[in-house]
Structures are given as C-alpha cells and as structure tokens.
Amino acid sequence: xxxxxxxxxxxxxxxxxxxxxxxxxxxxxxxxxxxxxxxxxxxxxxxxxxxxxxxxxxxxxxxxxxxxxxxxxxxxxxxxxxxxxxxxxxxxxxxxxxxxxxxxxxxxxxxxxxxxxxxxxxxxxxxxxxxxxxxxxxxxxxxxxxxxxxxxxxxxxxxxxxxxxxxxxxxxxxxxxxxxxxxxxxxxxxxxxxxxxxxxxxxxxxxxxxxxxxxxxxxxxxxxxxxxxxxxxxxxxxxxxxxxxxxxxxxxxxxxxxxxxxxxxxxxxxxxxxxxxxxx
Numbered sequence: 110x111x112x113x114x115x116x117x118x119x120x121x122x123x124x125x126x127x128x129x130x131x132x133x134x135x136x137x138x139x140x141x142x143x144x145x146x147x148x149x150x151x152x153x154x155x156x157x158x159x160x161x162x163x164x165x166x167x168x169x170x171x172x173x174x175x176x177x178x179x180x181x182x183x184x185x186x187x188x189x190x191x192x193x194x195x196x197x198x199x200x201x202x203x204x205x206x207x208x209x210x211x212x213x214x215x216x217x218x219x220x221x222x223x224x225x226x227x228x229x230x231x232x233x234x235x236x237x238x239x240x241x242x243x244x245x246x247x248x249x250x251x252x253x254x255x256x257x258x259x260x261x262x263x264x265x266x267x268x269x270x271x272x273x274x275x276x277x278x279x280x281x282x283x284x285x286x287x288x289x290x291x292x293x294x295x296x297x298x299x300x301x302x303x304x305x306x307x308x309x310x311x312x313x314x315x316x317x318x319x320x321x322x323x324x325x326x327x328x329x330x331x332x333x334x335x336x337x338x339x340x341x342x343x344x345x346x347x348x349x350x351x352x353x354x355x356x357x358x359x360x361x362x363x364x365x366x367x368x369x370x371x372x373x374x375x376x377x378x379x380x381x382x383x384x385x386x387x388x389x
Contacts, residue, residue: 142208143224145197146217147171149190153217155183157224160202160238168195171211178245178328180238187213243285245329251282251388252331252346255289261386267373271296272337274364274373277344281385284351285328292364293342300337303367307349312359325349325360354379 147153160180164173170192176182183199190213197209207224243251258278266275273293280287294300307325332345354360360377 142210145185145209145211145222146214146219147185147187147211148214148217149187151186151217151220153185153220153222155185155199155222155224156237157181157183157199157201157207158203159205161199162202163198163200165198166195167197167211168192170213171195171197173197178248182237185211190215243283248285248329248348249331251280251285252287252329252348255280255287255346255388256332256344258289260291262381265375265377265381267375268293269373270371272300272366272371272373274362274375276362276375276377279382279385280388281351282388285348286351286382286385287388288347288349288362290345290347290362291342292337292345294337294339297339299339300371301367301369302334302336303365304363305334305345305347306361306363306365307347308361308363309354309358310361312357325352353382 145153145155154176158181161175161183164175164183166173170188172186172188174184176184181201185197192213194210194212197211199207199209201207255278258280261278262276266273268274271294273291273295275291275293276288277291278289280289290305292300307327309323309325327347327349329348330345331348333343334345337343356379358379360379360382362375362377363372364374365372
C-alpha cells in the first residue's frame with residue numbers, strides 16, 4: 110500500500126509540474142508576431158529595414174500600399190471602422206517574413222512603426238529607401254524648372270484628331286532622366302488619358318519574328334497626366350531611372366485615350382537620349 114502511495118504521489122507531482130510547464134509555454138507570446146493598430150481616417154506607416162517585396166492581407170478590411178517613391182514604407186488604413194482582427198504578412202528583400210496581427214482602433218498608439226531587428230536597442234526610425242536617390246521634393250523642384258525651359262528637341266511629335274503629343278526636351282540629373290512632353294487638345298472634347306507607356310522595342314520587327322518589349326516605369330510624374338481639357342495645352346514631365354538603348358532598338362511612348370480612339374505614339378533613338386541636357 111505504501112509503495113502505491115509513494116509512486117502515486119510521484120506520478121501526481123510529475124504530472125502537476127508538466128501541466129504548469131505547459132500552461133507557462135502557452136502563455137508566452139509569439140515573439141515573431143507583432144500587433145498593429147489602424148484606423149479609418151488616418152494612415153499608419155510601417156518602416157522596414159530593407160525593400161518590401163511582397164504584401165499579403167488577411168482581409169479586405171485593411172488597405173495596404175507601398176508609399177509612393179519609397180521602397181521600404183508600407184502604408185496601412187482601415188477600409189471600414191470596427192473590423193474584426195485580421196493579419197498581414199510582409200516579405201522583405203533580406204529574405205525575412207514579417208507577421209502581424211492587425212486590429213482596429215479609433216486612436217492607434219503609434220502611426221509610424223519602425224520594424225527593426227528584435228535585438229536593436231535604439232528606437233530610431235529606419236532610413237527611407239527611395240526608388241531613386243532623389244526625394245520627391247527634389248524631383249518636383251527639377252521638373253518644375255524643366256517645364257519653363259525653352260523647347261530643345263524638335264520634330265519628335267505626332268498629331269491627329271486635334272490631339273498633339275510632342276517631346277520638348279530630355280534632361281538628366283544624377284541617375285534620373287526627365288522627359289518633357291507637351292500635349293495639346295484643340296478639339297472641343299476633353300481628352301482623358303488612359304495611360305502613357307514607355308517601352309523599348311526593336312527598331313524594325315521582321316515578319317514572323319518575335320519582338321520583346323521592355324516596359325520602363327516612371328518614378329515620378331509632374332503635371333496632370335489624367336486629362337487634357339478641351340482647347341488647352343498641358344506640360345507633363347516624366348522622371349525615369351537613367352538608361353540607354355542599343356542602336357537597333359527604339360524607346361517608344363504610347364498615349365491612349367480612355368474610352369476613345371485618339372491614340373498617339375512617339376519613337377525615340379538612343380542618340381536623342383544620350384544628348385540629354387544637364388539640369389542644375
């Protein structure tokens with residue numbers, strides 16, 4: 110009898126210790142999951158140490174987008190007030206997966222959150238990583254100068270159906286090339302721009318031969334690139350990362366009208382690009 114009592118007490122003691130350990134483990138927070146609060150009428154920003162490569166939302170109740178012109182800032186906002194808890198997963202260029210729980214709050218504790226290493230002792234914000242070395246204010250400053258410069262390129266333009274698209278000049282500053290376009294609308298119908306596209310293509314496409322198109326994405330646009338009001342002229346400056354092209358290829362610019370057929374296209378040689386003027 111004493112044997113069973115002794116061994117029974119030992120088993121009970123071991124079981125109690127294991128139960129306590131289990132409770133303690135379950136109570137520990139997951140250090141790899143961070144909690145973020147967002148609200149409906151304000152934007153919260155997550156600043157990551159490296160470039161954001163992928164974003165996945167657990168629910169449409171959360172609106173998420175990369176900050177314009179910045180590679181490591183994710184902007185968050187609630188699509189509706191009072192949504193239930195959801196999650197967010199962000200993959201960055203350093204190969205890390207960042208997991209977050211996202212909750213609604215009328216007044217978030219912080220609207221700018223630094224996502225750093227767990228062992229990072231300081232609370233300083235990560236440095237912003239811009240798509241170009243220039244800030245948006247610098248891009249705006251140079252583009253506003255360009256629209257007031259006298260036209261330096263002639264005979265690169267197209268006009269039909271009372272809509273005209275011309276290249277007025279190409280300028281360079283550091284690693285950014287600025288393309289200055291002038292769009293004229295001499296008709297009585299507003300011209301709504303569906304898109305203006307830059308792409309590189311072979312100069313001459315041989316029949317039955319595939320021609321690869323490489324799109325070039327602007328990092329900044331100065332001016333109204335949405336609509337050219339009837340009987341007006343609009344100057345638009347597109348800023349792109351610097352590039353040159355082989356002589357056998359051309360830089361094409363297509364401008365398409367939304368719900369219309371007044372579409373225009375320009376073709377630019379490498380010789381024109383490399384003669385870009387320095388903007389100071």
